[in-house]
Amino acid sequence: MSRRSTALAGLVTVAALTLAACSGPGSTTAAPTAQTRAEDELVLAVGDVGEGEFDPLRGWGNHQEHKVLHSSLVQWHRNAESGEMELVGDLAKDFSHEGVVWTFHLREDFKFSDGEPVTAADVVFTYDLLKEDGTQFDLGNVAEVRAVDEHTVEIELVQPDSLFGPQAATIAILPEHAYGEGYSQNPIASGPYRVVEYQDGEQLIMEANPYYPEELAYRKLTFYLADEEAALSAAQAGTIDVAKVSYTNADRQFEGMTLEQLESVETMAITLPTEPAGGTAETMGIEGSGGNDVTSDPAVRTALSLGVDRRELNDIVVAGYGEPAYSVADTLPWGTEDVRFADADPEGARRLLADAGWSDTNGDGTVDKDGVEAVVGLMYTTGDPARADLAESFAAQAAELGIRFEPEGATWDDIYAEGKSKAVVFALGSLSPKELWDTYSSESIGVSYNNMPNYSDPEVDGHLRRARLADTLGESIPHWQAAQVAGASSHPETGDVSMLWILRRDHLYFINDRVDIGEQITHGHGHGMQIFQNVTQWR
Template identity: 45%
Template sequence: MPQDEEPPPSKAKRAWIATALVLIVVVGATVGVATRWGRGGESAPSLSERQSRGTDLVIAVGDVTGGEFDPLKGWGSRPAQIRLIHSSLLTVDEDVNFVGDLASKYSVSDDAMTWSFTLRDNARWSNGEPVTAQDVVFTYETLKKDGTRFDLTFVDRIDATDESRVEFHLKEPRSTFVSQLSEIPILPAKHYDADYSKDPIGSGPYTVVDYQQGQQLILKTNPHWYGQRPEFDKLTFLFLGEDAALAAARAGSVDIAYVPPTFADQRIAGMTLQSFETVDSRGLSLPTLPAGNKGKIQGNDVAVGNDVTANPAIHQALNIGLDREEITKIVLQGHGRPAYTLVDGLPWFNEKAVFEDGRVEDAKRILAEAGWRDSDGDGIVEKDGRKAAFTLMYPSDDKLRSDLALVVADQARGLGIEITTRGSTWDGIYIDGKANAVTWGGGRHHAHQLYSMYSSKTIDTGYNNMPQYSNPTVDGHLDRALSATTQDKANEHWKQAQWDGKAGFAGEDGDAPIIWLVRIDHLYLVRDGLHLGDQPIQGHGHEWALFNTLVQWRWEK
């Protein structure tokens, strides 16, 4: 898709759009407009119904359907996304332990080369048929053959030893295999085809009743679900933007609405702001190669490189010169904390990556020593006739990232670096994001993103390693972390990849191809009395993070 070079909507225009969308929501809810609420007479509950404690919920947290229920299209590539309608072999509990989901038990051999799973005997598809070991084998073999959404190249073979037992035999140990085991949705081998997205059969707590792309998703409980029966029979997801979701909350037409930090001071009768700690971080992805290179993103040929950001001094100056605490106060309104890596505070975090930032004079010194000087007195340094100026892209519909881009640009100017911010669609960012800086994000319950974001082996695969970063020392640490036979051994290598005393991608003296700045809290306006379960620390993506505890949601007495 072409780059969207229009600026984000003005405040007045956003307000008008929000009002218009809420009118559509409320009117559609009242009269059951078919074009809005879908097939079979399905409609969203009315305002009066919203104010009662019924068994239906209306939720506006963004578009939850990326991947359209099919892992070959990306379903399962976001944390907790599949929990709506699918199951995986493992899942994450409230203490961020990996525990059985479809698997009633599992074991790993001492050499970490064989992973064995026994399926629960009461697992059924939403059509009533049993989930079998052959379904697991089919799912993983299909994704391994596809090779675009999930990296399973380390798997040698998968055997169904009987109807309920599966063994994965690996070519080499893979410490982050739990990431796939907890995120890949198991597919029904007998019913999967090219049209699977139109009528997905899953083994999760809900089934799809109606899906209208870009508008809404309606789910109803799966009568064959093996787990705790949900208290809510019907879930209606409205794919509203942030402004429109807030307006819908004001109108009383939703039970849960995501709000960015700048809207957190809103007071809405009948709703309470709930805040959840996360590992969800935001920062700047900076191209590390000079302009004129070529590469790929999601299989498409793209331009790679930027002559300004390719200079290591630019990375280092921004890394120590930007004031994370101040950015957190302005952008997050106190709903979050500064971040120095993608994994701050997790077992694989290297505390040596933390340093004093906001050091403007030290940042200027780094630039000057690298030959960057303000020769024309305009406040922006130059080197070899080139100004220290580049573009920072952000998704136009994401207020938090747009605010982050503006604050970073303001602070960078004080260092002598000129940043032009530009809103775009994600399609546009994927096309131009390897030649420009991007407000990047991430954060998982496992360490695999450290490999996918920083290993040179992931360059040109999916949207991994956006900066095209390559450091042989870092690669060595990442490879050893990935192939470690125990989590403790893996953690030591993850830490060394961040900084080993001489090299790394993080820390004051690290390469900083991605400059992490803030870790956000996820904020939701929630109908009074609605309990959202015992949430684990949430992963990246406010759209999906709540769903780990979906079957625990209930009205409090």
């Protein structure tokens, strides 16, 4: 496994480093140091913690980041005996469903951070609010949410949906009595901690919810909201207990801290348009051109999947802190080993292209066919260095096959306008097979930024529909797997390669040796707050 390091520029002098408490303009209160902070207090630097502003109506919970502040009806848990991921109750002490009706019996010992009990009415309020909004959480298949009594909720679906259970694990329950405009400035928590002070871009302080029914080893969490360089300077000074770190800095050494390499299904891929150029397409309400005359040829997509060296890309792009990827479901119960294959076969890829009529007729190193040069724009967002590295490294490998990708940094609006006609570096991955539906179902075309390649295959669609209509998540798994074998993968023999899966990147944190973060469950897309999914196990 290779490692890269990049020198940090402009480091703050360790002796002068303090973390301002940011209680207001002119504040001189210093954040706790290793010598002054209590045993039950942690100082953390895990990036932007308020991206969803603590409100599911703004997307809070989409990446499982809500668990530090809010509880859901259910949650993911790693079975101690089997090691498998499973859904268990959170606010619900038990749950079941018969047909389209799900029943949740709520624990009676859960209270919001203002002391009010969490009731069935709060669940109804939350789900109705998000269903009416319809943007952050797709609850279009929910027909009705009703409170049977104070601690019993029934959720009736329009039709069976095996994805509802995983979705319920992402929805933070809000207080009906205290929700309104300005909720983000004073969020009332249904989970283990509550916000006591928040200065955007500076500092966030949370304290244990005094009414939370589970034991918490740490009563106070101070979040240092700074960029990685400043956070690592603080770690060097001994003022940080948990620090998110990127791959470029993972080989650094800090006294009293150990690097934790946590498994993630955050999967990086290259989208490849499957339709010929000439059409129009809409993404996130932005209309643009659609299709590409190079990538619409299945031979081009297949050759790329066969020819690229995923292990090398993993080592270059994330310094080896990850694994080659063959689907968006690798390591998850609905994934399948049948999508794995031996890649890094450039000779085989070149033969495949030649057999399909692609050859370098003008000697410029790029193959062409019927007057079309194999030149493709490759868009990536500039805020993530790994995406830029993948774009450049992938383009270099593809050039060896005779296919020229031209990387270009872009905004998301640029990608929404042009991403249906160019390749795009994407990152996906969650603890739900909905990623397979969003990526490969023809019903996902034009929905949000899903199915960017406009991929459609009737056989795959059939498997995906059967998977969603299965009575339980367990019963749906063979159908999700069958969809991948039928074409929803990057396999050069059975896959349609609309998404060229490249690598799964791990989530990295430096952890103080005095802190035990417990048995972490697999992380999804979103490096940072997901580390709190098991916070009740922290010691």
